Amino acid sequence: MNRGYTTPVTSITEKDFDTLVQLALEEDLPIGDITTDTLFSKEETCIASLVAKEEGILCGLAVIPCLIQKTKTDVTWTNFLEDGALLNKGTVIGELKGSLVGILKMERILLNFIQYLSGIATNANRVVKQFPNLLILDTRKTLPGYRKLAKYAVYTGGGANHRLNLSEMAMLKDNHISKAGSIQTAVQMVRDKNPGKKIELEIDGLDQLNDAIFAKPDIILLDNFSDLDTEKAIQILKEKAPGIRIECSGGITPEKLNFLSKFDGIGVSMGYLTHTVKFLDISLDIK
Template identity: 85%
Template sequence: MNRGYTTPVTNISEKDFDALVELALEEDLPAGDITTDTLFSKEETCHAILLAKEEGVLCGLSVIPCLIQKTQAKVTWTKILEDGATITKGTVIGELEGSLASILKMERILLNFIQYLSGIATNAHRVSKEFPNLLILDTRKTLPGYRKLAKYAVYTGGGANHRLNLSEMAMLKDNHVAKAGSIFSAVNMVRKTNPGKKIELEIDELAQLNEAIEAKPDIILLDNFSEKDTEEAIRILKENAPEIRIECSGGITPEKLKFLSKFNGIGVSMGYLTHTVKFLDISLDIK
């Protein structure tokens, strides 16, 4: 089953990270690698192992062939695992064979991509596994240029994708409602001009709920509600508008999910998945 409000990011291709790889190479090798170019000849070769140093979920391996192609390195990559694989300390992920200098030059860039995306996938996996009755959603709180990669990592780890961008679905917040004059007007204006697009409506107090239900958006987002008001709003929605999806948001951490897990099937959007990320410890051991 696809996990997301719109089309989820279930895979990535070279075009999704091509520009980022180009930028990384320009950033790290503006005039070569002084150390490697001084100490190693172009003829020296090596065998390197991509190795997990801690437990997590693997993500981002498709960047490796792109790096090899961009640097025109005489290096072959043998993949042992796939994205989404659960790894533990000592797990061999894959192997590189060929030019020692080329492998040393791409090592940090390669690890930055894979450690970062694996960190996101691991975050999403831990939360989704602990609270399987909730739809754990990402947000647009991602590093510029990394949006699709980050959302792919969330999905790879078992989380769900909210909208990828502002064009995919409408999300009405207080400023939009103020411009339209009312919740009902805002929802209907968007529905009329964008038929077929999903509409999410954000409310920040219980007093707005009746008008929100009357407007009939696809999703109602309860933003920064207290536990008491969250419980009351969900009860009203399930009794009076079961066809409307429910989502909660507002600085939600894994600790706050314990309360929300009592409500089966609701969505919970968490910027935490992508903006509170620890690189997963993965190394490239050169033999």
């Protein structure tokens, strides 16, 4: 099962979060840390362990060296695990050594990135483990600037990536179809102007299904279909158009996933993976 409609986000590099790290430092340290700068000297050193306080999936470690470099302090980082590792309560993820002042100043920013991305990875992993026969897809419902990081976290947790952005693939909705005049015309116009790009077509009723099949998009999205109509549509698609991928979306609940899991291999897109996320409980224990 391919875990993505286009190229999945299987890794992140400094260019994906460099600006975010810089903004975080400017936000948190506009003129320094008055508490730390008052109470500690620049000569003091420490060891700080990054420790999981609950079970989950680790994600976001690549941000740490970038953060250290931008703070320009004498601190080194050693990771004991890699992204995607299963964390248990008490698992030591890695260790910072060096300037106590430097570590205290980067502590909250470091934790914000790691806790947030690990929270998304854990959220995705929980759903994927419960419904392994479905392609659990993310959406573009992400915080501005965090899109690639959030999708990387979903992938790290075992989920799949929908399109990264509006440039990667086309997604035709009712307003696009209305402008074109018909489903067939809309699909053909996009195909003619964007050869090689995948086309997804969203429909919101069974009455559109035959036209959708005739237009031959790469993916047909069943949006807010009832259980009964979903079952009918999937049966028709598998019989008449086995080459077209099927996706379901719209207010997907655990109950809906239970129902959809009887259809092997279909995609289910869930904004819940990234927009309803709890930070994973991870702390920096300073010695």
